[in-house]
Amino acid sequence: MIHRLYKLAKRLKSSLWRLIVPPTIWALHFLFSYVYAAVRCAKSGSAEVIVDIRTGIAVATVVALLLVAASGYIAWAQSRIHGDLPPYQDSTDEDRLRFLAVSTLLLAGLSFVAILFTALPAFLFEDCT
């Protein structure tokens, strides 16, 4: 199962668009958290909606983290393609792919941490005020 997933991930090609998938997921998660909390807080009383806000943000966070992890996994699988020798900075297909894959993996790491950061306030605040 895992091996098949790994082979599938390896086949997908990294591109400039895929590079920005993890931070875009962060941006969508951030926007959702902010807008959802702001609208819920503005439209109803402060104490009773915090449970809703927490639930909504928890679900969004889990989904976002899974997507970022998947994107990171695909990038990691691709960064392990065989080819020429380190330090991987030649004008070849393999090195360009490996570079994009490593950069995507790093961005996935950053986005993962940033999503956790964004989720924290919802669990630290007791109400909207």
Add this chain to the structure above:
Amino acid sequence: MSVVANNPPDQNDPTVRAAQEERLRAVWSPPRGLFLRWTDTNNNAVGIWYTLTAFGMMLFAGVLALIMRTQLAVPENDLVSASTYNQLFTLHGSMMMFLFAVPMFEAVSVLILPQLLGARDLPFPRLSAFGYWSFLIGGVFVAGSIFFDAAPDGGWFMYPPLSTEPSTAGIGADIWMLGLSFIEVSSIAAAVELIVGVLKCRPPGMRLNLMPLYAWYILVVAAMILFAFPPLIAGDLLFEMERLLDWPFFDAKRGGDSLLWQHLFWIFGHPEVYIIFLPSIAIFAMVIPTFAQRHLLGYPWIVLAAVGTGFLSFGLWVHHMFATGLPNISLGFFSAASEAVVIPTAVQIFAFIATLWAGRVVWSTPMLYGAGSLAIFVIGGLTGVMVAVAPFDWQAHDTYFIVAHLHYVLIGGSVIPLFAGLYYYWPLVTAKKLSDRLGRIAFWMMFVGFNLGFFPMHISGLMGMPRRVYTYSEALGVGTLNFMSTLGAYLFAAGVAVVVVDLCLSPWRQRVQRNPWNAGTLEWLEFSQQENWGVRSVPLIESRYPLWDQHDFVRQVDEGRYFLPDAEEGYRELMITSVLDASPLQVARIGGPSPIPVIAAIVLGGVFILTTFHFYWAALASGLAALVVFLWWLWTGTGIIPEKTEKHAGLGIVLPLYASGPASSGWWAMFITMIGDATALAGLIFGYFFYWTVHADFPPDPLPGQTGPGLYWPMVALALILAGWVLTIAARETNARGRVWFARVALAVAAAVTGTGGLAGLAGPWRTGLDPTLHVYPAIVWILVIWIAAHAALGAIMQLFVLARSLAGRMTPVYDGDVRNITVYEHFLALSALITFLVIGFFPRLA
């Protein structure tokens, strides 16, 4: 007719090479003469004008700061009045941001990006020239206002309601809003130019993993401009509608909300900090490997830092609004993102330090500036971590602590790195080195002066000294600290003056040899200003540092052994390559010297400047003139059908001379422009939902003048605009299949329905009698339909333009770039209309 020579020229023959050079020189020769020289569009000329103008703006804004510091030197001083002081700090901040930092990044990029990419110029040289002239006109207009006591005085963020109220803010607010809107347009033009330049004009072989890091940063920054500036343009539009026509967007009495402006301003304003910080750091990424004499360590980590910072910087804007009473939980999200952005920022600094550690460092003058700026920037970063914590920010808000923080960040992160770049790249531009002695003296004066000037502000701020107040009481006990700050400011200014002296002495200094720093990157191929053509031949790249790593590289470039060594047909030519792998795709012919960019900037500037003084008819005339000039520009300068289909590009490859659709640079320019345009509309839609979120009376009670626009007209408008979109696609497809007359009819009908669709959109609020001065709801509905109607009118003009091109034989089934480009516009128009009309039609029923 294909006249491709079968035998490539013999580059071993010096007479062949000399003849090639003669032709290149003729093609790339700048226009001469007192007036004609200003019609130059080559990046060498425009880049230098741009840089010098931005530098002049910095000196001007710096003098304003000195006047402020003189006023604040002692308590209860009366050198300037409160009103003059308000103008001084507003203009100082606005100029440093809009007329120095952003234009300087564009200027430096126009100047050196083509060299970094081994390209002869940027893909749209006339657009760069237009950007420069717009900047010059708008800049002089805004900066000059202070001599007429008419400068803006509402702070660089222009918060309403004080700045929208005519009794509290005079014409200065309009000058700020309209003058700077004009400059924002030129910034977006630069962003388009730079993104296409980085993605499509790299030399063959320079895949994404070999791109100079400067280009990575520029790509990120230009993309940030596309998402950051349009919300501000949307805000400017609302702001001016309130000031000129009394539409109550920010007036709380009529359902408006001044916080909407703060949101739109800071969605721009915070990314702006990174927009000016990243290009300066990008200069480091070029300077550090040269003086460490080794490859930069952690290339993908720097890309992570640039891209990561670019994204995260959009999640910080509310940290400028911590004190506005938003729910704490909202503040929490922004506080968290503000802490997270530290990670990518620190990553790149560690990569630089690691490179220096691993290399053999040459302690040159640029390195000294680099090291000094990192020290200053890190201090500013650390106070940034402090003020990102909301409770701390509430204590420090609007005090001198913030003034200290932002100057540490901006001077450390943007200004001093630019001085590093100045000392580093001066030989590239002028073939003269600046004085190491004067440079070092200036550095220490600036470094000491800066810290003496700004460090005490942390303390005076914590002691309670407020920002933006023209004087302070002796009882506050900050007199000594302020006096130190003033001394420091003068010392800093004296350091800048030493640099200016150094620059002025430069013409009398000896020429240096090529590549005086022994750098490894492509830009140092250039023979400073001797030839206008950039590179003798466009190289094949196999390394990140080709001058160090590729065998016999410089000689081969100079002997024209790579691509495009000749200009045999007498055109200025550029290699267009693929985005990921830089495989050669096309030889593009680009525009040369032309008066059109200057004229276009003057007539477009006229629209903004005349509107400021309420000369509406003259502004309208100027607007129509601008339309004519732009059509003239497009008709004569774009999509030109080449005399043959392909040509030898060197090294045995033959490339087409024309491309359309995603293979062409023009298609990408349209796509990128429209992303910016869509972001501006998103700003307006955000406004609509913002009012709904925070106000119970949005949409308001169904009273006359505030009920509408109904469902009928929005749906009619939507149907018509979508029909225009479908017809444009049909025109593109039938034209490509050779059924030219069908395409022409489709375009004519498309123009009629698109234009009518825009009018039908206006009919909604008009027929239901929505009165935009009564309440914010009719005002925002009106502004949305006006936005769509204006875009539909522009769409109809484009459709008619393409029809005319087809009739004139300037567009054919093969050479169909025009119709493919306007189809991109139509996709965005259809999407904009869909979202807008669904929102204004259905949302009032749901809410």
